[in-house]
Amino acid sequence: MxxxxxxxxxxxxxxxxxxxxxxxxxxxxxxxxxxxxxxxxxxxxxxxxxxxxxxxxxxxxxxxxxxxxxxxxxxxxxxxxxxxxxxxxxxxxxxxxxxxxxxxxxxxxxxxxxxxxxxxxxxxxxxxxxxxxxxxxxxxxxxxxxxxxxxxxxxxxxxxxxxxxxxxxxxxxxxxxxxxxxxxxxxxxxxxxxxxxxxxxxxxxxxxxxxxxxxxxxxxxxxxxxxxxxxxxxxxxxxxxxxxxxxxxxxxxxxxxxxxxxxxxxGGKSPNIILPDAPDLEKAAATAAWGIFFNQGEMCTAPSRLLVHTSIAEQVTEAVVRRARELRIGDPLDPSTEMGALVGEAHLGRVREHIADGLAEGARLRTGGSRTLAETGGSYLEPTVFDRVDPGARLAREEIFGPVLSVLTFDDLDEAVRLANDTEYGLAAGLWTSDLSTAHRVSRALRAGTVWVNCYEEGDLTVPFGGMKQSxxxxxxxxxxxxxxxxxxxxxxxx
Missing domain, CATH: 3.40.605.10 (Aldehyde Dehydrogenase; Chain A, domain 1)
Known part of the structure; x- marks a missing residue:
């Protein structure tokens, strides 16, 4: 084009x-x-x-x-x-x-x-x-x-x-x-x-x-x-x-x-698991940011829960935050725009309520969280990243359907799988690892209709798409x- x-x-x-x-x-x-x-x-x-x-x-x-x-x-x-x-x-x-x-x-x-x-x-x-x-x-x-x-x-x-x-x-x-x-x-x-x-x-x-x-x-x-x-x-x-x-x-x-x-x-509340042996941590972080901010986060498959091993959590989170701050938000008709407007004022209000709840629940806001470009009359929101999110908090459990990422940490693989499956949804999941055995075992353990390994939102019309559980x-x-x-x-x- x-x-x-x-x-x-x-x-x-x-x-x-x-x-x-x-x-x-x-x-x-x-x-x-x-x-x-x-x-x-x-x-x-x-x-x-x-x-x-x-x-x-x-x-x-x-x-x-x-x-x-x-x-x-x-x-x-x-x-x-x-x-x-x-x-x-x-x-x-x-x-x-x-x-x-x-x-x-x-x-x-x-x-x-x-x-x-x-x-x-x-x-x-x-x-x-x-x-x-x-x-x-x-x-x-x-x-x-x-x-x-x-x-x-x-x-x-x-x-x-x-x-x-x-x-x-x-x-x-x-x-x-x-x-x-x-x-x-x-x-x-x-x-x-x-x-x-x-x-x-x-x-x-x-x-x-x-x-x-x-x-x-x-x-x-x-x-x-x-x-x-x-x-x-x-x-x-x-x-x-x-x-x-x-x-x-x-x-x-x-x-x-x-x-x-x-x-x-x-709906979905898809987990995206990054292990320390991910083949490329920068790519994993960039893909995590793209996944949650693409289409203004208005995706049922959006990887809205980023599960990161404690040993790499700060490195990965900082890379996601950096990418969020670099995103070009603007007029959807401008070809240089990377993130446009949320679908309307009512939806913008609902997403902002989730952000307010996240702050009230004690999560740490790393970037974003505010309305932007209000002078245009449009429904624009800054890309938003929270860390120190409690797995039981509303921020980590309910589908927000906006550009809001919750970062959670884990100490071992069993905990990662438990956190990933601790949701009523089962639409999609991501996993980043260099170990073939881990990729197979964790993919089988995740209760999701689609599991992406070392990528996210990939596929074509030859493969089926749909969910498990309440997805x-x-x-x-x-x-x-x-x-x-x-x-x-x-x-x-x-x-």
Missing amino acids: DITHEEWLLRAKSLDLSGAHHIDGADEDGSGAAFDAVSPRDGQVLTRVADAGTAEVDAAVAAARRAFDTGPWPRLSPAERGATLLRVADLLQERRADLALTVSLEMGKPVTDAYEIELRALINTFRWYGQLADKVTDESPHTAADALALVTREPAGVVGAVVPWNFPLTLAGWKVAPALAAGCTVVLKPSENSPLSALLLGRIATEAGLPPGVLNVVGGTGPVAGRAIGLHPDVDVLAFTGSTAVGRHFLRYAADSNLKRVWLEL GNGRDKSAHALEKYTELKTTWIQL
Whole structure:
């Protein structure tokens, strides 16, 4: 990408930010109810977004139901569905700058990250599942000579996908692309904090050739639109990424409606363990800082608990603090910005409450902790590092979802594993060591869906992603994601 700050600013002035629902292949204003989309970059209103109530959700689900029950999409060959997803990927690539700019404006991340990381992930996801669509085979188990058994994998039906604001397109893609590849139809509800990019995704997908009703996108709040999707009897599968508290609501909605399958990717309080034999302590410290401050710390996998051996604790902590102080905080539309704005004033306030609690609990603030760039009208916070954090403190136990790092120390490997697992979450973990045996033993002992060794946040679409414990169930990414959107049918033929 070679777009200057001035060019991004000019693009922002001419960007078409439509807040209309996208239902049955067309834009709809619905009942006319709407809310302001406010940019955390400067506190300015970007546009008005159609606010879905039960009527709009009913219309979107009805469109998805028709498209599944009588439309062409589930009846196309897998190769034909795959070809359509590849056309979606191509058109997303053509509109990459507009999509990245929309993400940056609505949720505050640096536009460079939106373009280089988020949009790359979205485009690759559609392309990967487009290529996979015709490569998943059915089974014919060996049976007695007088029978033939067939096990076929069939699309599960209408999928309700509810996604958060921190990676509004990446996480939408992780759910929408495999569901479509499997032959399902989708109702997507983005967060009310980041609806515009998902609404644009819906329009682009229709333009690329998705039949009407196959992908519907509705703006709206969780308590109204999200609840309506969760309770809807014509939604067969619910895929949600967000907080553990809201995940519990979706399980209740399923129990109170049609017992739809519910797949949850929830919160995290991920440990990042650095041992004295780490191959490169400076790299480990720099990666620890990058991991917690990337995307303003608004990541479910953020390594928010840094567990360091006492013999190297001060050396590593000082290196993290130094990196935190060097970070360039600023306008998300400036390509030189490394950390943008938090998603909004309400979230900024919650993160600052955690910082205040950390100070009250006796943790030592090593750097940051204060609001910054308030004169812009945006929601900016300094990168924040605490050490001397008590393992039982709120700072070390609750997901903050902001650029706040807690440093804890340990004296031996058993204590490190115990501290790492001493959490209700189990989404991800990091480990830094040069010893192959230690890497294997500790990775197996950590109760987390992903363990990164001598790196963090690495991987590609070939590997599954998801959590253990209260971080959820099921897996996004990889061929395993298709398991969420398909049903196994057994056909036994007596010969």
